[in-house]
Amino acid sequence: MNSVTSAPTPEPFDVVVIGAGVVGSAVARQLSGYRLRVGLVDARPDVGDVTSKANTAILHTGFDAKPGSLESRLVHDGYRLLGDYAAQVGIPVERTGALLVAWNSEQFEALPGLAAKAQANGYAETFQIDADEVYQREPRLGPGALGGLVVPGESIICPWTTTLAYATEAKARGAVLLLGRRVTGIEVGAELTTLATEAGPISTRWVVNAAGLGSDHLDQAFGYQRFTVTPRRGELFVFDKLTRPMVSEILLPVPSAKGKGVLISPTIYGNVMLGPTAEDLTDRTDTSTSAGGFAELLAKGATIMPELLAQEVTASYAGLRAATEHSDYVVDVDPAQRYLCLGGIRSTGLTSSMALAVHAAELLAGAGLELAEIPEAEMLAPPRMAWIGQVGTRPFADADKIAADPAYGEIVCFCERVTRGEIRDALASPIPPIDRGGLGRRTRATNGRCQGFFCGARVDELLNGGKADA
Amino acid sequence: MRELRKTQVAIIGGGPAGLTTATSLAGVADVLLLEREAELGGIPRHSNHWGYGWRDLRTVLTGPAYARRLAGKAAESGAHLLTSAMVTGWDERRLEVTTPTGLLTVEADAIVLATGARERPRAARRIPGDRPAGVYTTGELQNQVHLFGHRIGQRAVVVGSELVSWSAVLTLRHAGVKTVLMTSARPAAETYAAVALAGRVAFGVPVATHTTVTRVIGKGRVEGVEVLDHSTGQTRVVACDTVIFTADWIPDHELAAQLGLPLQPGSLAPLVDAALRTELPGVFAAGNLLHPVDTADNAALDGRQVAASVRGWLADQAAPAAGVRVEPTGPLLWVAPGLVRPGTPQPVRGRLVGWVSEYRRFPTVVARQDGKQIGSVRTPWPAAPGRIFRIPNAVLAEVNPAGSPVQLSLAG
Ligand SMILES: Cc1cc2nc3c(=O)[nH]c(=O)nc-3n(C[C@H](O)[C@H](O)[C@H](O)COP(=O)(O)OP(=O)(O)OC[C@H]3O[C@@H](n4cnc5c(N)ncnc54)[C@H](O)[C@@H]3O)c2cc1C
Ligand SMILES: Cc1cc2nc3c(=O)[nH]c(=O)nc-3n(C[C@H](O)[C@H](O)[C@H](O)COP(=O)(O)OP(=O)(O)OC[C@H]3O[C@@H](n4cnc5c(N)ncnc54)[C@H](O)[C@@H]3O)c2cc1C
Numbered sequence: 062m063n064s065v066t067s068a069p070t071p072e073p074f075d076v077v078v079i080g081a082g083v084v085g086s087a088v089a090r091q092l093s094g095y096r097l098r099v100g101l102v103d104a105r106p107d108v109g110d111v112t113s114k115a116n117t118a119i120l121h122t123g124f125d126a127k128p129g130s131l132e133s134r135l136v137h138d139g140y141r142l143l144g145d146y147a148a149q150v151g152i153p154v155e156r157t158g159a160l161l162v163a164w165n166s167e168q169f170e171a172l173p174g175l176a177a178k179a180q181a182n183g184y185a186e187t188f189q190i191d192a193d194e195v196y197q198r199e200p201r202l203g204p205g206a207l208g209g210l211v212v213p214g215e216s217i218i219c220p221w222t223t224t225l226a227y228a229t230e231a232k233a234r235g236a237v238l239l240l241g242r243r244v245t246g247i248e249v250g251a252e253l254t255t256l257a258t259e260a261g262p263i264s265t266r267w268v269v270n271a272a273g274l275g276s277d278h279l280d281q282a283f284g285y286q287r288f289t290v291t292p293r294r295g296e297l298f299v300f301d302k303l304t305r306p307m308v309s310e311i312l313l314p315v316p317s318a319k320g321k322g323v324l325i326s327p328t329i330y331g332n333v334m335l336g337p338t339a340e341d342l343t344d345r346t347d348t349s350t351s352a353g354g355f356a357e358l359l360a361k362g363a364t365i366m367p368e369l370l371a372q373e374v375t376a377s378y379a380g381l382r383a384a385t386e387h388s389d390y391v392v393d394v395d396p397a398q399r400y401l402c403l404g405g406i407r408s409t410g411l412t413s414s415m416a417l418a419v420h421a422a423e424l425l426a427g428a429g430l431e432l433a434e435i436p437e438a439e440m441l442a443p444p445r446m447a448w449i450g451q452v453g454t455r456p457f458a459d460a461d462k463i464a465a466d467p468a469y470g471e472i473v474c475f476c477e478r479v480t481r482g483e484i485r486d487a488l489a490s491p492i493p494p495i496d497r498g499g500l501g502r503r504t505r506a507t508n509g510r511c512q513g514f515f516c517g518a519r520v521d522e523l524l525n526g527g528k529a530d531a
Numbered sequence: 532m533r534e535l536r537k538t539q540v541a542i543i544g545g546g547p548a549g550l551t552t553a554t555s556l557a558g559v560a561d562v563l564l565l566e567r568e569a570e571l572g573g574i575p576r577h578s579n580h581w582g583y584g585w586r587d588l589r590t591v592l593t594g595p596a597y598a599r600r601l602a603g604k605a606a607e608s609g610a611h612l613l614t615s616a617m618v619t620g621w622d623e624r625r626l627e628v629t630t631p632t633g634l635l636t637v638e639a640d641a642i643v644l645a646t647g648a649r650e651r652p653r654a655a656r657r658i659p660g661d662r663p664a665g666v667y668t669t670g671e672l673q674n675q676v677h678l679f680g681h682r683i684g685q686r687a688v689v690v691g692s693e694l695v696s697w698s699a700v701l702t703l704r705h706a707g708v709k710t711v712l713m714t715s716a717r718p719a720a721e722t723y724a725a726v727a728l729a730g731r732v733a734f735g736v737p738v739a740t741h742t743t744v745t746r747v748i749g750k751g752r753v754e755g756v757e758v759l760d761h762s763t764g765q766t767r768v769v770a771c772d773t774v775i776f777t778a779d780w781i782p783d784h785e786l787a788a789q790l791g792l793p794l795q796p797g798s799l800a801p802l803v804d805a806a807l808r809t810e811l812p813g814v815f816a817a818g819n820l821l822h823p824v825d826t827a828d829n830a831a832l833d834g835r836q837v838a839a840s841v842r843g844w845l846a847d848q849a850a851p852a853a854g855v856r857v858e859p860t861g862p863l864l865w866v867a868p869g870l871v872r873p874g875t876p877q878p879v880r881g882r883l884v885g886w887v888s889e890y891r892r893f894p895t896v897v898a899r900q901d902g903k904q905i906g907s908v909r910t911p912w913p914a915a916p917g918r919i920f921r922i923p924n925a926v927l928a929e930v931n932p933a934g935s936p937v938q939l940s941l942a943g
Binding site: 348 | 532533567568615617619627629630631632633634649650651652653654655657659660661662664667668670671674675678679681745746750781785788
């Protein structure tokens, strides 16, 4: 088990954040910047191991949010905050821009309205183009596009490094990571709240609920009946890196009532992605892909870029959005119970994460939690994250790095060019991976086109510290 | 800083094809072979069973023994062999190479691509379901078991019933894993009847034909697979903790694609003529990169063929004449070489190699060009899915090098 789990806990905590997804990790990072004892609890043995690892990885401008909503404001602010933070700590971001493509007259007529909506959301840079310009920008698009709306600011980002950076920085600032500990019960006392977990109780003054798909259940444990999470599954195909030159920007459909719809986007790792679908399920753990989902992706893809469908698929996966009956996030603080709910953070939580964290701190302060800032001079420098983006220099191509340490010249995962030095560093990092998936999210090892044909056994060996059995 | 290294011949890939090329050329040219693995030998290194080396060495060895033999011969030949050296990109005849001792740029007069082939993993076959541990290709399975001694599981389903699928069964048996089912999408197990029979008799492995795996089930670890029987339309769940996806080959063609070399649509292999020249002067290809997948000895024989062509190129550096493409149709999915150029030698063993989607007991291969039949040969062997179909080159004897593409099809 992860070594951080067994760290001595400075209980009672001032605040415990439940959920180490991108939202909870951002909140823990924010709160650990004050003189507070912060705990970050998750049922899973790794951070970002649920919805935050399985999304479309777009850093949204928020151009198409509902004007005036909390989501609109937080996505707008989060876009800038996360963009800046990414540059600071080394989270890969590519400013690709997006093109909304209108495939019928109804969609075409919706474009000016979308531009106006973007304006209302504080994003004024969109512009409309005609069909010729659409094909000039994206020659591989399927036939029949009538025109498009360009959203220059939409960007792609690495969701894995984002969550990991937040949690790493939180930990460096003294937050205690309690992984592999599902919260099963909550007892609010006069001064302290006790969280029941399989590994024993945790005692804290304040609780932040950032439990994603489980956020409504926790909310009910505090006595509320205000929302129900419906897991809305999104399935995606990741195409081979050889397809990356086919797509230069994010290709969005014109949104409908059902949501953003199936899109094609480049990934920060140099692939092209098709998805996600949107399907309401009942099982909150069902992240399987399905024959029906694949069929839908192929049908949608056939219009947008038929050529893409003939290409090799590297991976497929599904993520579950925490949809609710409300159209906005469910954010509310309860001073009496010293409880903050960040529930129903559905399809934009990656982008809004830092803004949500700032907002959370303000709400907690307003409700009576004392936030004493740590003076600048005492603050640690933010971490430098391992770079796993395709653009920029990775260790295998970095002559100086290899000269200083030959392990960066020893490629273990050939498809993704991951070196032994990077795997070693990940295993020795503050939040080490405990399985192949976790190592993949930190280094990309085994995530390439051969999916372990060449390197899987070696990677397992390195993960197990040289011991024979997995 | 990148170190610059010049050589007459750079060979990318140290499997049977690359090693044999190096051995054959070392006496006459300055040869540098680059292999990304720490050991030479390619796939046979971890294919720990008999069946290697008959056509090139006239002896039968196990995969690892064969790999050692070829590596030893290459080392004795005087070729420079660089392991843990991966070619990560290139620009014409300048290669970018990563090694633990630093970055290299290799400039060569001739380049031989011998990067081999691999099996498509589950995701590439677009099979939905959960994403548990315990899902492998044969390549990874053999790495896990034979090179690392890792434990696998207890009950395996093997997807596919080609030669390599039986190779997977052998490895599973060696690792103490019971193969509870082998599935084949085709009406009959496609491997040589004798192998299939021997496999069934020796291992008692049930083979379900006309069947595909439609879903992988299990959180954390594989718990089972859903299989669809196409003849009845019924699905059922087979309990297992391990799934091996075998065959369904794809060449390791990233470098070829990067340079924009034309590919054979059916195999995705770079297009070559019988001299194993690609469409780019000075760039050659050999082995399973061209024909995914043939036996190792045939890959090695490609190495000898390509060595002769490279010698010719080093002597005159003459750009080859334009070629005529050979276009497979019908049950023929791909053929190699797929380019007919005037003045080329006979292909390896006087035969084209191909891959078919349907079984034909006594096929006649027909070549047509510009609307008329220009050749036909009846082969004394069947065309069977899942293994190389060899086509006597005589079928292309009358190709007009100035004509339009040649259609190759099967009659009967
Ligand atoms: C298909 C898809 C595409 C998306 N695309 C984008 C996009 O392009 N851009 C964007 O900005 N957003 C996108 N999103 C949304 C984004 O991924 C989510 O909003 C975000 O990941 C939510 O983060 P979270 O921390 O709230 O939830 P999670 O990542 O699910 O984290 C919640 C954590 O709480 C833990 N937990 C739950 N219950 C308990 C308990 N009782 N005890 C302990 N721990 C518990 C879970 O284990 C989990 O780790 C997409 C989402 C999906 C599904
Ligand atoms: C499971 C299995 C069982 C088999 N059983 C048999 C059998 O019983 N008998 C038989 O005759 N054949 C068998 N074969 C087939 C045989 O292994 C192949 O035909 C043979 O290995 C092909 O040789 P090759 O040199 O073309 O390719 P490979 O052996 O695949 O070698 C290619 C080499 O190129 C290297 N390479 C690739 N890209 C780069 C790069 N960018 N930079 C540096 N190096 C690179 C690779 O690391 C590899 O070592 C089997 C194959 C498999 C997968």
